[in-house]
Amino acid sequence: xxxxxxxxxxxxxxxxxxxxxxxxxxxxxxxxxxxxxxxxxxxxxxxxxxxxxxxxxxxxxxxxxxxxxxxxxxxxxxxxxxxxxxxxxxxxxxxxxxxxxxxxxxxxxxxxxxxxxxxxxxxxxxxxxxxxxxxxxxxxxxxxxxxxxxxxxxxxxxxxxxxxxxxxxxxxxxxxxxxxxxxxxxxxxxxxxxxxxxxxxxxxxxxxxxxxxxxxxxxxxxxxxxxxxxxxxxxxxxxxxxxxxxxxxxxxxxxxxxxxxxxxxxxxxxxxxxxxxxxxxx
Amino acid sequence: xxxxxxxxxxxxxxxxxxxxxxxxxxxxxxxxxxxxxxxxxxxxxxxxxxxxxxxxxxxxxxxxxxxxxxxxxxxxxxxxxxxxxxxxxxxxxxxxxxxxxxxxxxxxxxxxxxxxxxxxxxxxxxxxxxxxxxxxxxxxxxxxxxxxxxxxxxxxxxxxxxxxxxxxxxxxxxxxxxxxxxxxxxxxxxxxxxxxxxxxxxxxxxxxxxxxxxxxxxxxxxxxxxxxxxxxxxxxxxxxxxxxxxxxxxxxxxxxxxxxxxxxxxxxxxxxxxxxxxxxxx
Numbered sequence: 001x002x003x004x005x006x007x008x009x010x011x012x013x014x015x016x017x018x019x020x021x022x023x024x025x026x027x028x029x030x031x032x033x034x035x036x037x038x039x040x041x042x043x044x045x046x047x048x049x050x051x052x053x054x055x056x057x058x059x060x061x062x063x064x065x066x067x068x069x070x071x072x073x074x075x076x077x078x079x080x081x082x083x084x085x086x087x088x089x090x091x092x093x094x095x096x097x098x099x100x101x102x103x104x105x106x107x108x109x110x111x112x113x114x115x116x117x118x119x120x121x122x123x124x125x126x127x128x129x130x131x132x133x134x135x136x137x138x139x140x141x142x143x144x145x146x147x148x149x150x151x152x153x154x155x156x157x158x159x160x161x162x163x164x165x166x167x168x169x170x171x172x173x174x175x176x177x178x179x180x181x182x183x184x185x186x187x188x189x190x191x192x193x194x195x196x197x198x199x200x201x202x203x204x205x206x207x208x209x210x211x212x213x214x215x216x217x218x219x220x221x222x223x224x225x226x227x228x229x230x231x232x233x234x235x236x237x238x239x240x241x242x243x244x245x246x247x248x249x250x251x252x253x254x255x256x257x258x259x260x261x262x263x264x265x266x267x268x269x270x271x272x273x274x275x276x277x278x279x280x281x282x
Numbered sequence: 283x284x285x286x287x288x289x290x291x292x293x294x295x296x297x298x299x300x301x302x303x304x305x306x307x308x309x310x311x312x313x314x315x316x317x318x319x320x321x322x323x324x325x326x327x328x329x330x331x332x333x334x335x336x337x338x339x340x341x342x343x344x345x346x347x348x349x350x351x352x353x354x355x356x357x358x359x360x361x362x363x364x365x366x367x368x369x370x371x372x373x374x375x376x377x378x379x380x381x382x383x384x385x386x387x388x389x390x391x392x393x394x395x396x397x398x399x400x401x402x403x404x405x406x407x408x409x410x411x412x413x414x415x416x417x418x419x420x421x422x423x424x425x426x427x428x429x430x431x432x433x434x435x436x437x438x439x440x441x442x443x444x445x446x447x448x449x450x451x452x453x454x455x456x457x458x459x460x461x462x463x464x465x466x467x468x469x470x471x472x473x474x475x476x477x478x479x480x481x482x483x484x485x486x487x488x489x490x491x492x493x494x495x496x497x498x499x500x501x502x503x504x505x506x507x508x509x510x511x512x513x514x515x516x517x518x519x520x521x522x523x524x525x526x527x528x529x530x531x532x533x534x535x536x537x538x539x540x541x542x543x544x545x546x547x548x549x550x551x552x553x554x555x556x557x558x559x560x561x562x563x564x
């Protein structure tokens with residue numbers, strides 16, 4: 001996703017540098033003129049604005065806080081924007097520590113997946129200082145088309161968590177509905193047509209139910225990444241003393257998918273977990 | 283709902299009779315020309331087409347199978363249409379027993395609630411014989427605008443169950459998302475704006491989340507009726523040997539709402555159950 005997102009910025013005429021653990025993945029942006037660098041620290045020392053999008057909160061922590069990390073390497077006045085879906089608590093830590101060095105940070109996770117990154121149609125949910133957000137806004141607009149400022153540091157990540165929590169619910173609702181419908185012998189297309197215009201209507205029903213009916217479990221969004229997001233939400237919820245039993249249940253079912261070797265499938269593969277516990281091929 | 287639905291038929295120029303346990307509730311249709319009767323059996327003996335919409339499957343069973351029930355009282359060739367959300371298994375029993383008397387039946391539960399009944403904009407999901415469905419279609423069109431034929435007897439009820447199962451998922455997803463968002467200090471309107479256009483989009487988010495934010499728990503659809511629907515779905519699922527852990531969890535939370543005296547609130551009151559177990563007023 002990072003490659004597609006950065007390519008829009010380069011095509012708009014900006015110059016920049018790139019680092020990635022696997023150089024081949026930077027091939028496209030290097031062709032578009034980005035300067036390759038061997039270390040994040042070198043990049044941080046030379047760039048005014050740095051975007052990061054990595055895998056897990058641990059990766060974000062290492063990238064930002066390591067001895068050769070971004071905060072210790074970037075110049076005063078520079079802006080670091082983390083677009084990874086990561087921990088709201090970590091986003092606050094990064095903001096606070098960076099401030100001590102005169103460095104600004106934003107947490108700006110995205111939704112919309114590979115397709116959104118390629119088409120520059122991502123949703124970008126941003127937390128941090130509002131003036132800093134406005135400085136970066138022209139660049140966000142090159143990557144996405146639904147860009148919101150959510151408030152103080154961590155708010156971008158918390159908004160993304162709200163998004164993922166809602167999706168967990170719609171996903172289990174849709175998959176259980178399909179399992180019931182199939183097993184009870186309904187004509188599935190006729191059933192979906194009847195329910196998709198009313199109170200059961202949701203993006204998942206419109207976009208993923210037809211793929212499930214074709215037994216197409218290719219990833220738009222990986223099972224294992226969704227598990228990471230749910231872990232972050234459940235950990236934050238625990239710290240806030242709030243109980244999310246639906247999310248916890250859905251995460252357990254997704255963990256069972258990884259146990260069955262389906263971690264690299266798309267999130268609609270939740271259907272496979274329900275089929276397995278029901279021992280049906282439906 | 284029955285009163286609104288029948289009133290559309292009477293306004294279109296049809297004549298008919300009405301029975302209800304509480305006569306006052308039939309006031310509107312009596313004013314519109316429906317003839318009052320003291321017993322369903324009298325009505326069944328005199329009408330060619332009979333619509334029923336009552337509370338629970340037990341009520342449907344009594345109404346159809348009792349000694350003075352509809353099937354024993356209706357004439358051969360008449361058509362009985364049950365629009366209650368009821369058990370698919372019971373719909374099949376009714377169909378089979380009615381056939382032995384030369385009586386046709388349809389199961390045709392609706393969605394769209396009071397508003398849909400008043401505005402003649404209900405979804406009507408129909409199971410039974412297709413020719414019989416086509417005979418009744420002109421009358422269905424007076425009550426709803428999304429009318430589907432789903433297949434054999436019981437298919438209408440099974441489709442309604444698919445609808446309710448999907449709603450249970452979207453509801454817990456949305457309520458947990460709101461609880462997390464509120465507790466993490468987000469501006470809720472800004473958060474909702476960010477997530478409602480993407481993969482988390484659903485009817486519940488658009489229509490019920492704004493009401494929850496206003497702490498408006500007035501019923502569109504009653505908690506206790508939703509519990510009934512979920513019981514039917516879980517019982518049918520058990521008979522089919524399929525496992526619906528999400529639905530079972532959501533039903534338990536709704537049962538806790540009844541325990542707290544919230545059975546007559548709207549289904550969005552699931553939020554109150556989550557707040558209670560989190561001991562928060564958020």
